[in-house]
Each structure stands twice: as C-alpha cells, then as structure tokens.
Amino acid sequence: MSTQDSRSILFTHTRPQEGFRLLELTPELEELLTSKDAPVLELKSPSTALAQAVIDPTAHDYVNLCTPTQTYRIRQVQSSNSLHILRPSRGEISQADIKVVEEAGESGALNLPDEAVTAISKCSSTLELHIPPGGFLAIPFLEKSLRLYDRRSDDDGDIAMGGSADPTAPLGSNEMRTARENMCQDIPVSTAQCEQGWMELCAFVDGAEEVACWRPSPRSRLAVWKRLVEGAVLQGIDLEKQFLVGDLWKSVLDDDEEMEPPFPRALLEAVVRRICIADERPPLSDDIKWASFDKVECTQWVGETYLAATAPTTSSAIGRSELLRAWKDCLPETWRGEVALSKLPVTRPFPPMSCGAIADFDYRTAATTVLTLRPSALLNPRNGSQPIKLPLRQPQPRRLRIPETGTNCSKAAVDCRTKTNALAA
Secondary structure, rough: OOOOOOOOOOEEEEEOOOOOOOOOOOOHHHHOOOOOOOOOOOEEEEOOHHHHHOOOOOOOOOOOEEEOOEEEEEEEEEEEEEEEEEEOOOOOOOHHHHOOOOOOOOOOOOOOOEEEEEEEEEEEEEEEEOOOOOOOHHHHHHHOOEEEEEEEOOOEEEEEOOOOOOOOOOOOHHHHHHHHHHOOOOOOOOOHHHEEEEEHOOOOOEEEEOOEEEEEEEEHHHHHHHHHHHHHHOOOOOOOOEEEEHHHHHHHOOOOOOOOOOOHHHHHHHHHHHHHHHHHHHOOOOOOOOEEEEEHHHHHHHHHHHHHOOOHHHHHHHHHHHHHHHHHOOOOOOHHOOHHHHHOEOOOOOOOOOOOEEEEEOOOOOOOEEEEEEHHHHOOOOOOOOEEEOOOOOOOOOOOOOOOOHHHHHHHHHHHHHHHHHHOO
C-alpha cells in the first residue's frame, strides 16, 4: 500500500440533476465550429404533413442539424456507461452544499478542501450525427411544397392550367430572394442543398395576385426549351457561346407587343440557369445575365425532360425508336448526333421519383421490357449510376418448309441459309 501523501479533491453532486444532451461532433463539424468565422447552425424538421407526404407515413419524428452546406440527421444512441457532467467549484464549496456522511469532529466542523468538483448531470445516452448512404435531397420536399405550374399548348394558344401565375407581374430580385428563403426555411436540409434542388427543378418566383413559388411541370419545361431553341435559331443566337439572357427572352416573344408572353420570364431564366455551364452559373441570389450551354449535358437534360413529359409511368412507356426520333427533333440540328440512350441513367425497379419509362421489345423472346429512368439530379455519387444497356435486336431466321422430294432439298437448304445470312447482315 502506498504511503505517499496525495492531494484530495472533493467530489459532490447536485440534486436535482440538470438536463443535458451530449452531441458528438464529426471532425468536419468541429473544424467548422472552431474556425474564425464560425457559421450559424440550424435545427430543422419538416411539418407532420410534409414528412408523411414525402417519407414513410409511419416514420418517427426527426430533426436535422444543418450547416450552410451540409445536413446531418441527429439520432440518439444509448450507452451502457454513465457520463457525468462535472463543474469545478472554484473554491466556493461550503458545508451547506454537500451531504455529510460522516460525523464532524469535536469542533463540529468539516475540513473541506479548497478544490472540489460537482456532478451536475448524468447522461445515459448521447446524440450522434448521421448521413445516410444516399445523402439528403431537397427535391422531394420542394415538389410537395411548391405550386405546380403547367401550361398546355394547342391550336387555340396557351391555356393556363391549375391557376398558373400571371406572367405580366415581374418581381424584383429582393422579393424573389425573400420568397425563396421563406420556402427553404421549412425544408429540412441545408441552404446550399435546398438551393441546388430549387435549381434542378427549375423553380421560380412569380407574382400575380400574390407572390408564390412555382415548379414547372416537365411539359412546361419542355415547352420553354422548344420555344427557346426556335427563338435562338430565328435570331441567330449560338447557344454554345455566351449570349445575353435578355436577348434570348426577346427572341421567344411574339412580334405583336400586345400579345401575352408565352410564359413568365422568371421561368425562362430558371431553365437557362439549370442547363447552362456549371462554372458560369451565378448564385441564386444574383440575376443571370450571360449564359452558354454545353450540348452534351443539355442533350441529356432534354431527353430526361421529354421522357418525364410524355412517358412518366410504366403504363405510358415509350418505344426507344420513337424516343430517339422525338428527342432529336427537340434539339438544334448540330446537336442531334449527341442523342444516345446510354446517356440516360436507368434504374430498377420503378422508383418513386423517375423521369420516364422506355418500352423495349425483344424480338427473340417476344417480350417487352420496361426500363425506368431516374433523373440525374436524384443520382448520388455514392450510389453510382447504371447506363442503359439494351439487348441487341438480332433478327429471327425465317422457318422455311423443306419439300419431301430429294431433288429440291439441297436448293431449299441453300435458300434458307441465304435468307438467314441476309437477315443477320
């Protein structure tokens, strides 16, 4: 047994204990919080109605911790070891603060040390931050929160569906930013992820009777694209080189100044912002004045949009030949060579959110396979993407009846091989 003198520190505890929740920080979050310009963190959770509309209705309530650019799911982890929160006394401990378990000396006083610590809370669980394999997406929440803008074009002109916004009431940048920020406050992801989802959906703010946030339907996005291409061709605007967005807007307007614009200018700017070259894309808080398109990425977006507009479900699946033909018709003449089914991401089985379905007929088995395509905006790099690989259509040889007479058997066999080789070629 050691006989060395050791300094004693009085250990006490308070009653009742205070309530504490311990949060385990990730290295990235710890570095962010200890930086010179530490940002403000937000705790976000969706409303009950929004959570049930987007996720499993039986899902439990949850809360997310959001930095300006990242989202973490907070979950509680039980611990078999008790964690105590200690507070130093700083020499202020007194006899009234502790429960005497031993009798005092003859003088009736206790020899209290100058140093003491007090347990003010006991935690049996901790909170940890979790990012699911697929990450967090704002698009499902935005689709349920934004109003749907859908316009149908026919021989009689443009018809507004579902109470579409009035394109004659433009809003200022500050009003648009305020409306967008108010919308993102109810989306349980970071501001950057919410703005990314906003941009992917081509969402926009427009004011008629009231200021409202809209998401255009795939049919509306496709109509804007077609009108955009038509105007660019007529006005000689090269979409692969930098152009003024204002000039592009003028190109889609009718010559008759009294005619109502085909759609709000904010919608055109939202589509241009979505498909322009990423390095040239300004923040959502800034107006987009200049833009240029990358034909490869733009071609993929047009294919996804066309599928979402014409074949949104498996029951309305479109044939691949018809898709390729219509896809090319939506593009400028010099871009048609970029069309290929391999550029569209495919997923099985049919996902909750998809951009369309392709019906492929196999002549060898006389079976039709429906391939569903997931929008590239919903693909996470962690999950990867699977390109479309359709089976090659090899013609089935004709079955020829060979005569029973021996004189014509060799000739019939030669004809059969000849026609089979011709079909295979």
